[in-house]
Amino acid sequence: xxxxxxxxxxxxxxxxxxxxxxxxxxxxxxxxxxxxxxxxxxxxxxxxxxxxxxxxxxxxxxxxxxxxxxxxxxxx
Ligand SMILES: [Zn+2]
Numbered sequence: 567x568x569x570x571x572x573x574x575x576x577x578x579x580x581x582x583x584x585x586x587x588x589x590x591x592x593x594x595x596x597x598x599x600x601x602x603x604x605x606x607x608x609x610x611x612x613x614x615x616x617x618x619x620x621x622x623x624x625x626x627x628x629x630x631x632x633x634x635x636x637x638x639x640x641x642x
Contacts, residue, residue, distance in 0.1 A: 572597065573608040580617045589623035601625070 567575075575597045576586050587596040588609065594601040595609070601623040612618050
């Protein structure tokens with residue numbers, strides 16, 4: 567799934583009135599049970615609508631991943 571698709575799915579979730587769940591550690595977002603990198607601008611837009619729910623993804627919860635400072639995918 568590319569960054570544009572992740573953005574589209576995030577917006578669809580928001581427009582459906584649901585919270586978008588983001589890992590506070592690696593900043594991946596949960597979409598249909600998958601944890602995916604989203605473009606920073608899309609995360610900022612969702613967060614500005616108070617529609618971002620901060621959580622911890624299973625990989626981070628298991629402690630197997632360091633928090634990368636630049637984990638968020640950039641639009642190419
Ligand atoms: Zn994570």
